Amino acid sequence: MSYKFLTSLMFLALPLTHGLIAQTIPPGKRLVSYKSNNITLSEFFEVIDKQTDVAPFVNHEQVNLDEVIQVNFDQEPLDNVLLSILKGRGVYWGYYTDNFLIKTTTTPLGNRLVNCRRKNIRLADFFAIVYKQTGLQAFYNDELLSSDERLNVDFKDVPLDLVLSWLLSDRQLTWRYREEAETFPIIPQWPRTSDSEPLPSVMSRTVIGKVVNGAGIPLEGVGVMVKNGLKGTYTDKEGKFNLAGIPFGVRLLVRQSGFKVQELADYPDSVFVRMEELIAPLKEVRVRGFLRTLLTGSTSGIRAEEIAAQPNSNVLSALQGRIPGLFLSQTTGLPGGGFKIRLRGKNSIDSDSDPLILVDGIPYPSASFNENLLNLVGSGSGMGANVAASPLNMLSINDIASVDILKDADATAIYGSQGANGVILITSKLPQPGSNGLRVNYNAGIGRASRFISYLNTPEYLRMRHEGISNDGSMPGKGDYDLLRWDTTRYTDWQKEMIGGAAAIREASVELQGGRELAAYRVSGMFREEGTVYPSADFKYRKGGARVQVNLSSGDQRLKVAISGNFIADRNRLPQTDLTILSNTPPNTPLVYDRNGNLNFEDSTFFNPYGQLLRTYTSKSQQLGSYLKVSAEPLPNLTFRSTFGVNSVQQNDVQVNPVKAFNPASGVDSGYSYFSATQYRNWLADLQIGWKAVAGQEQFHLLMGIKFQGEGQVRKTYMGLGYGADAELSDTAAAAVVNPMLSIDNYDRFQSLYGRIEYRHANKYLVSLTGSRDGSTRLSQGRRFAYFGAVGLGWIFSREPWLRSSKLISFGKLRASIGRTGNDRYLRDYDKGTYIQAPDANLQWGMDRYGLPVYSWEKISKREVGLDVGLKEDRVMVTINYYHNRSKNQLLTLQVPAYPEDRYVPINHGAIVENKGWELDIEASLIKKDKFGWTTNVNVTLPKNRLVGFPHLDRTNYRFHYQEGMPLDMVMGFHLLGVDSKAGIYQFADAGNDGISLEDYNYGKALGPTVYGGVQHHFIYGNMELSMLFRFVRQQNYDYRFSQQPPGMMNNQPSDVLGRWQRTGDLAGWQRYTASYSSAAGLAYGQAMRSDRQISDASYIRLQSVSLSYSLPQKFMERIRIKSGKLYLQGLNLFTITGYPGRDPETTASAEVYPSLRTITAGLQISL
Secondary structure, three states: OOHHHHHHHHHHHHHHOOOOOOOOOOHHHOEEEEEEEEEEHHHHHHHHHHHHOOEEEOOOOOOOOOOEEEEEEEEEEHHHHHHHHHOOOOEEEEEEOOEEEEEEOOOOHHHOEEEEEEEEEEHHHHHHHHHHHHOOEEEOOOOOOOOOOEEEEEEEEEEHHHHHHHHHHHHOEEEOOEOOOOEEEEEEOOOOOOOOOOOOOOOEEEEEEEEEOOOOOEOOOOEEEEOOOOOEEEOOOOOEEEEEEEEOOOOEEEEOOOEOOEEEOOOOOEEEEEOOEOOOOHHHOEEOOEEHHHOOOOEEEEEHHHHOOOOOOOHHHHHOOOOOOEEEEEOOOOOOOOEEEEEOOOOOOOOOOOOEEEEOOEEEOOOOOOOOOOOOOOOOOOOOOOOOOOHHHHOOHHHEEEEEEEOOHHHHHHHHHHHOOOEEEEEEOOOOOOOOEEEEEEEEEEEEEOOOOOEOOHHHHHHHHHHHHHHOOOOOOOOOHHHHOOOOOOOOOHHHHHHOOOEEEEEEEEEEEEEOOOEEEEEEEEEEEEEOOOOOOOOEEEEEEEEEEEEEEOOOOOEEEEEEEEEEEEEEEEEOOOHHHHHHOOOOOOOOEOOOOOEOOOOOOOOOHHHHHOOEEEEEEEEEEEEEEEEEEEEOOEEEEEEEEEEEEEEEEEEEEOHHHOOHHHOOOOOEEEEEEEEEEEEEEEEEEEEEEEEOOEEEEEEEEEEEEEEEEEEEEEEEEOOOOHHHOOOHHHOOEEEEEEEEEEEEEEEEEEEEEEEEEOOOEEEEEEEEEEEEOOOOOOOOEEEEEEEEEEEOHHHOHHHHOOOOEEEEEEEEEEEEEEEOOOOOOOOOOOOEEHHHOOOOOOEOOOOOEOOOOEEEEEEEEEEEEEEOOOOEEEEEEEEEEEEEOEEEEEEEOOOOOOEEEEEEEOOEEEEEEEEEEEEEEEEEOOOEEEEEEEEEEEEEEEEEEOOOHHHOHHHHOOOOOOOOOEEEEEOEEEEOOOOOOEEEOOOOOOOOOHHHOOEEEEOOOOEEEEEEEEEEEOOEEEEEEEEEEEOEEEOHHHOOOOEOEOOOOEHHHHHEOOOOOOOOOEOOOOOOOOOHHHHHHHHHOOEHHHEEEOOEEEEEEEEEEEEOOHHHHHHHOOOEEEEEEEEEEEEEEEOOOOOOOOOOOOOOOOOOEEEEEEEEEEEO
């Protein structure tokens, strides 16, 4: 069955469902069909339960359940069935939610007959007739029923039970007979706790109370509502509430975000409620507005408490090690640094494989604007040390309420092709009606490099240098300054000099909330400053911003409007080059400064690392975003929603090179600068209509929508020359000459017509059908539109009768999904420089009128099977997923000969990429006592990525980076066999015994993880909480020891090189020292840098984060007049267990980069 057909079927099905009843069928009107001449009452009640989902409450004292009866019913209402089989037995029945309760009575009041045929009769007048005919008076108030309501009634000798069932069941109301008072009070439905429970003596009461958290702190803004009713209120600043005029016998629900719902059944007029903080099991979390229990897709998520539990400014850091299937690794530890994001692997060879990130429904860029662009200044570091800065740093984690991860085809299909690589939903905190007050948070701390490499000291270094020169058959010459001119007794640990400092961190945030249910607001602001471990206090990252959110709603909650606006600005000042790479500077270098305090270049013999401190890079960004959301419910179960949002990011970079940073002998007499200005904008308009239909146990949820989106980026770079003074280098106007370097102006549009049908039977059997027709201007004219879709199935088997009584399995769901989507985000890989030449191209769609290939969507097919199981009343929740994704029709790069230089354009290719794997997630509440609690979470992912096929790979230069059957993140190279024990140099595999050549460049090792996950523990003891997260990864990474000059040259080396070859017969891991690139050892080292030896095991276990907090005692807070207060201590990256020889196994880089810091902060949070 084609996806186009499924999509068309879904849209055609929409009008066909309008005839469904939009309200639940009352229990008494549900139909029964059964015929038998020999069936017991007990067996027949089971038949009723299966056909109507209305279960009986009855015992042998009331009715002989073993009595054999004859039944013959064909589509008969349950009321008539019960009247038939119970008539004359001295019992009557009443409905309570989805049950019917049979009670014994000497005078069955419900069997008294009613005769009334009237049109447009007032409810009060109808009850007056009932009173005259039955002697029973209705007792109710106008909050439940309106006396002026008009009815059309047609009853002839109908028992009162059937009359009241017809009138009340679909209103979520029920009744109680009070024989002694000859009345029947009408109250909201609720299941009675015992048969002997007395009925209320009066109709309404007033309940007052106080609500506190686990530490006894009053909670403001907690909702106290009548269950299944409209009446409710909120607690004040002292946690107190007053709820008047509520009927006796109703249950109260006490709700607050972040706490478990409390349901009060038997309670006095004055109550005290202690809320229990929610450690949400799988079934309680909502995604897309539905309980995760009822979803057929694969989702995961974290909440605000987990996000705020670590001292980091990027929300992606909080996701590390917590989400199965999501692998995040830092590209650099520098402040404001970015992350590599892989959600279930890399689907594309050249195209962007980052997931779609939505902030309150508005798309947000995931990657740096500097990534995937040509190196602008030829320095190997783009526009600065932190070329991969993450735009997500522009978000304030203090404003984030939750992050949800959508993984499989069913969960992401509603987002069409934009969700091809998964979806990350970031939801901001919303105003909470009644939660008026001010919250202030402040923390400060320091960060240090967590690991240092052991380098040679001065004597070891000098011996290495002399030995290398001697091995080459030479003597020290005039260029060997470190041996002949520098002080050979000096020692400087340049590693500690460059990255041995302490990075100061401080952050403050404030939050103000106010309003009530009809109008509520939230205003927040924040400031963060983060330094570096570089030897200068000038290098730091700062950001600050504010956010305003206003929610409005009508009195009947049918019209809701949400308006939000936020502004945040940051400034990142860093050196142009990551100073970490200067850790291998020779240890006996001269003094850094001369007698006059100027940089010392020691007569042009010393490349002074401190000169790099003067060549700075400054990035300033401003982000402005806003959205308007409107929802309306003109009819019950019919909803219109619209979302309009805009997002703008302005980034300005400047790289200055002052004269004083250069050696005066170099001839540089004027400073110069590079400038870059980037403007990113996107907008979204999303219109939806949703409809819910319920017919008995059948539920339909329908959604249709149309979305329009635009995304543009304008980038211009310049070089400024001829400055008169270094102080003017940040000003383009002061330059004598301004040379344009690069100009980019891209604008793309996207649109999608989408829909979803979700069907549920008895909330047990689940079906989801989603389809979309997407169009993108990124693709060739005529190939821009395509159909995509997904089907999801779910079976909640724990709701089957044969498992309901299980004491072990409290919840169980089996689900599966299949779907197809597309990817249009082609990006040329400038780093690898891969391309296909025109003669080897298979032009699937032909050429356009300009002689360029026509290209269309990449196609990604996804399949998944999952199992969710809850054990022991959901104290243990287990989720197991198996996924299998394949992408084909890859968008690769074609080289098109042109003048004055070749062009590189996208082309569809037959290469196929596969991602498959297993995910395991276990959440367990191990101990739950009054003063002590312990919960844990374990997640493990076993991913596998491979290039299934690549037609004619050997005829393209892709062959130097990819192999069929291997992962996409493999690194190709020669195969290093070891060190020749006779010659003392590296040996390599030579397939043809004809010398090392490109034909031998075919050995690969994969960098990506083969196993990863996390273990999280959360402890509560009294007012104290402790949370810790361990993260583990099995992977490989670049070996930094093969990223620099050969041992023996004028650069320091790790102490591992002391195990080198020295004489014939040595079995060594390192070849002999050399001081020349052209020597046999130098050439061999160059090949070793491009061999499989450059990749080594980088598996690790890391204590990712620790958070310890203490809530202030209630009496103390009352004394200082605050509502709540908390002291906390947080740690990040505290220790790592690894055999990796480099500085940080997490950061994937072929050279030394700034490591992840060990960070510790302390803070205070108070609410007024």
